[in-house]
Amino acid sequence: MISKAKQVWVPGPLIVGAGPSGLAAAACLETKGVPSIILEKDMCIASSWKLRMYERLKLHLPKQFCELPHFQFPKEFPTYPTREQFISYIDSYAKAFSIEPLFGMAVESAAYDAGIGFWKVRANGLEFICRWLIVATGENGEAFRPEITGMRDYEEVVLHTSEYKRGDVFRGKKVLVVGSGNSGMEVCLDLCNNGAQPSMAVRDKLHILPREIVGISTFGLSMFLMRWLPVKYVDSVLLLCARLLLGDTEKLGMKRPKIGPLQFKIMSGKTPVLDVGTLAKIKKGEIKVVPSINRFTSKGVEFTDGRQEDFDAVILATGYKSNVPSWLKEDDFFDQRDGYPKTQFPNSWKGKNGLYAVGFTRRGLLGTSLEARWIAEDIASLWSSETRHLPYEL
Numbered sequence: 429m430i431s432k433a434k435q436v437w438v439p440g441p442l443i444v445g446a447g448p449s450g451l452a453a454a455a456c457l458e459t460k461g462v463p464s465i466i467l468e469k470d471m472c473i474a475s476s477w478k479l480r481m482y483e484r485l486k487l488h489l490p491k492q493f494c495e496l497p498h499f500q501f502p503k504e505f506p507t508y509p510t511r512e513q514f515i516s517y518i519d520s521y522a523k524a525f526s527i528e529p530l531f532g533m534a535v536e537s538a539a540y541d542a543g544i545g546f547w548k549v550r551a552n553g554l555e556f557i558c559r560w561l562i563v564a565t566g567e568n569g570e571a572f573r574p575e576i577t578g579m580r581d582y583e584e585v586v587l588h589t590s591e592y593k594r595g596d597v598f599r600g601k602k603v604l605v606v607g608s609g610n611s612g613m614e615v616c617l618d619l620c621n622n623g624a625q626p627s628m629a630v631r632d633k634l635h636i637l638p639r640e641i642v643g644i645s646t647f648g649l650s651m652f653l654m655r656w657l658p659v660k661y662v663d664s665v666l667l668l669c670a671r672l673l674l675g676d677t678e679k680l681g682m683k684r685p686k687i688g689p690l691q692f693k694i695m696s697g698k699t700p701v702l703d704v705g706t707l708a709k710i711k712k713g714e715i716k717v718v719p720s721i722n723r724f725t726s727k728g729v730e731f732t733d734g735r736q737e738d739f740d741a742v743i744l745a746t747g748y749k750s751n752v753p754s755w756l757k758e759d760d761f762f763d764q765r766d767g768y769p770k771t772q773f774p775n776s777w778k779g780k781n782g783l784y785a786v787g788f789t790r791r792g793l794l795g796t797s798l799e800a801r802w803i804a805e806d807i808a809s810l811w812s813s814e815t816r817h818l819p820y821e822l
């Protein structure tokens with residue numbers, strides 16, 4: 429087929445996605461004097477935070493672990509900034525580095541043309557030609573909605589957490605939240621605080637940890653201990669503290685994996701849940717823990733233990749998936765099955781032929797910040813050597 433797309437030559441790197449990762453990469457490049465272009469499918473920066481996160485959300489980790497490169501959170505922000513505060517931080521970040529993405533540019537395909545040694549990236553009827561391509565579409569590129577038998581016959585509302593905004597809409601209603609990760613737990617708490625009657629369907633074994641241990645963030649404490657101790661000893665400390673502070677979560681219907689929380693994260697990629705008050709509500713019976721779903725009925729669900737119950741709404745807290753396989757025509761660096769780089773952190777940021785990835789480390793914004801710096805350094809070294817030679821090669 430003959431290409432009809434108008435071609436646009438991009439002298440510097442092209443970044444796909446204007447979330448925290450794409451912005452961090454652009455800012456780090458900017459500080460090295462390398463201009464970049466960001467293509468963003470939505471009409472704003474940080475659209476995951478502005479459009480697809482619930483209102484009560486606060487950062488899960490303390491702010492010092494969520495800072496993007498070269499820019500601090502305002503001093504007056506609390507340890508765990510709210511969603512609104514994080515959004516204002518990101519807006520100021522983009523302003524500080526004069527980052528102006530091209531909006532409404534959903535990248536449909538990107539492929540390396542070995543004949544010319546450049547990437548061809550298609551979006552919105554245009555074809556961008558660039559030497560360096562930085563993938564920053566995020567681990568949460570698409571909501572993951574599992575296919576559950578009978579779902580279409582269910583007559584009430586089914587939402588994904590990316591569509592859930594606030595609990596007061598469900599006041600007085602019986603709501604089933606499917607999934608028990610950080611989002612599932614927080615949505616249950618929000619529903620409960622807003623007068624709804626939530627039940628949480630738990631399928632997998634999971635680690636729940638207190639968000640803080642004797643006033644220190646559990647995440648910060650783990651990072652500190654890991655400097656001195658092997659992971660399995662740090663896990664033992666965390667499990668002991670969890671037992672002392674939270675009690676036996678298995679008794680509440682939430683079994684723990686056999687290996688500790690940090691080892692489990694390393695092996696499965698699954699982040700431990702940091703409790704922000706949900707467990708207390710479960711203990712009081714204000715949030716019910718139920719088994720996973722076998723199938724939907726017209727008014728509710730049948731659980732795996734065969735019991736049936738009616739619900740006014742179902743919220744899928746079933747997570748997200750990367751959308752990279754849907755547009756990136758490359759299977760050497762990125763795994764086409766899960767849309768993550770095949771190599772693990774700290775080797776998950778650089779592929780071949782000028783391909784880079786930022787924000788796929790399963791380490792949140794801390795991983796993003798490190799990768800954004802590494803990518804900028806790498807491209808800057810090539811950029812200066814290439815620009816230095818340019819006049820002689822022309």
Ligand SMILES: Cc1cc2nc3c(=O)[nH]c(=O)nc-3n(C[C@H](O)[C@H](O)[C@H](O)COP(=O)(O)OP(=O)(O)OC[C@H]3O[C@@H](n4cnc5c(N)ncnc54)[C@H](O)[C@@H]3O)c2cc1C
Binds near residue numbers: 445448470565
């Ligand atoms: C509920 C929740 C709470 C979290 N809390 C924390 C926390 O406290 N601390 C922490 O470190 N991490 C946290 N994270 C994890 C992570 O840091 C955030 O998800 C963060 O937004 C990731 O940034 P990102 O830029 O990689 O991805 P995103 O924020 O998802 O940004 C990706 C961007 O790419 C765009 N895009 C996608 N596909 C295309 C395409 N084909 N073409 C063009 N544009 C495209 C999207 O519209 C989006 O703007 C949290 C995640 C969730 C879901």
